Amino acid sequence: MTSETRYYEDVDVGDDIGPIERAIDHGQVVEFVKAWTNDTKPTRFNDPETAANEGLAGPIVPGMMTMAFISRLLTEWAPGVSLNTLDVVFRQLVLHDVVHTLSGIVTDKGMIEGRSEVQCDVFLADPEGTRLIIGKAILELPSREG
């Protein structure tokens, strides 16, 4: 991942985004749920026992938290980028403390109403390579032409 500005002109259809490997750990989910609900009551997200009672393999990561991690994949790939749209499908549950792979690929680019936009597909996959979340994003990158 670069910390330098990535310009619209430097990006081509087919470019890879990432991959990066990241585990969302239990402590992070507990803090996230606290920020979300102002509450620490046990739920399927923060408590192994509640999750087990619901028939889950373990506590799960809230979908909206996984979106925040996909957002970070994109903003770390292109620091300073504006993430205009992120649209995802939750295909399977995401468990705590598992190292997942986040990746993307540029699928289109174009000037839309004066904005230098890049479209991409994004994925979050488990260690076996199964895509648990798939989605699309629209980013606005800075242009060298101003």
Add this chain to the structure above:
Amino acid sequence: MTTDDDEIQYNKSLLGVEHEVGVFEVTKEKILGFAISTGETDPVFIDEEKAKESKHGGLIAPPTFCNIFAGDIKRPDIGLEFGDLGFHAGQAIEYKNPVRPGDTLTAKTKLKEVYPKTGRSGKMVFEVWETSFTNQRGDTAATVRESFVHRSKT
């Protein structure tokens, strides 16, 4: 493969009708809680002093922040007569204007569509809601679309 929409029984009068579903205060603590727990490293989301030097002139929330308010709202019951299992199938967020500490966001939601689909596990019905968050200046901060899928256990 889809099936005929007429087969689905639900309260169709809710379609497209906007409901105000809450007013949310954005605090510095909430932004920092969200940003730090999701591992953000950009100072504009986590460092009040450094954020002042950015193009935003101060701390702002990460792009998907409004999702946490969407996750908190109570929607009208559409009275769907189908299935006994429900899942969160997908979510989309359009980020339109920066969200800052001290903002007051008014949420309005509407039922966008209800449609059937037949997949490997049989027939399912999707219920799609769209929620807009408008700040105290009248600007839309974000729009969140959520899809919920209903199906039968057997």
